């Protein structure tokens with residue numbers, strides 16, 4: 161075999177091995193039991209919460225691929241012995257919504273009006289054709305409550321932060337709160353300024369979540385924790401907000417802010433990965449976003465309604 165033939169063969173083998181690795185990762189779902197009726201499913205994408213009620217299961221977020229949606233649905237039925245009554249999307253990002261088309265047409269899909277708008281405007285291509293059947297069809301702006309037999313599920317838009325349309329889910333009887341991506345536990349968060357997200361508004365938004373005083377706190381990414389875990393993250397966001405503001409007041413360049421790298425509340429934080437691959441959510445990224453927002457160096461693609 162010639163050298164180029166060997167090189168080509170090696171390349172094909174590497175690509176094939178990587179493809180198999182990705183498929184295995186995407187099919188992998190791990191389950192954590194939180195209470196008798198509440199489970200978390202983890203896989204490639206955001207955390208999925210599953211609540212069993214005696215009138216069907218409530219599922220929060222659907223991960224990254226339609227195939228995962230199908231696998232999640234089967235897993236939910238096995239865990240709860242119930243069909244899916246309600247699918248809730250915490251926000252529009254693909255790692256929380258692209259599993260939706262794996263659910264049955266006709267499923268009630270809950271999100272905020274802003275999230276529905278972002279899905280249509282910022283992720284248009286994916287939500288064309290059959291996928292559109294699983295777009296949110298039960299939307300609200302501030303707060304909505306569902307009574308499913310023995311369980312009360314309240315969805316609340318607590319304010320801007322990760323985007324301007326995120327919701328949190330309060331599982332009252334199980335004393336648990338799922339925050340979606342308003343909370344990355346010990347990971348650097350994505351800050352989607354283009355979809356109305358805000359470093360400056362984020363800490364006060366978390367006050368509204370903390371006010372519910374839930375014992376169990378479920379982040380969009382990272383491990384399940386408690387009020388203290390969420391307060392630690394709030395302290396990190398507050399430090400970031402102050403740094404952005406100070407840089408803007410002092411006309412400090414982005415280069416200087418990145419070179420000084422003055423954060424301290426991120427001790428122990430790790431960049432997030434998907435299927436083992438870093439996706440650019442690190443200290444530099446959050447500092448840059450804080451600077452961009454505070455100095456007005458950002459162009460909103462889907463500006464918030466005033």
Ligand SMILES: [Zn+2]
Nearest residue numbers: 251253341350
């Ligand atoms: Zn997100």
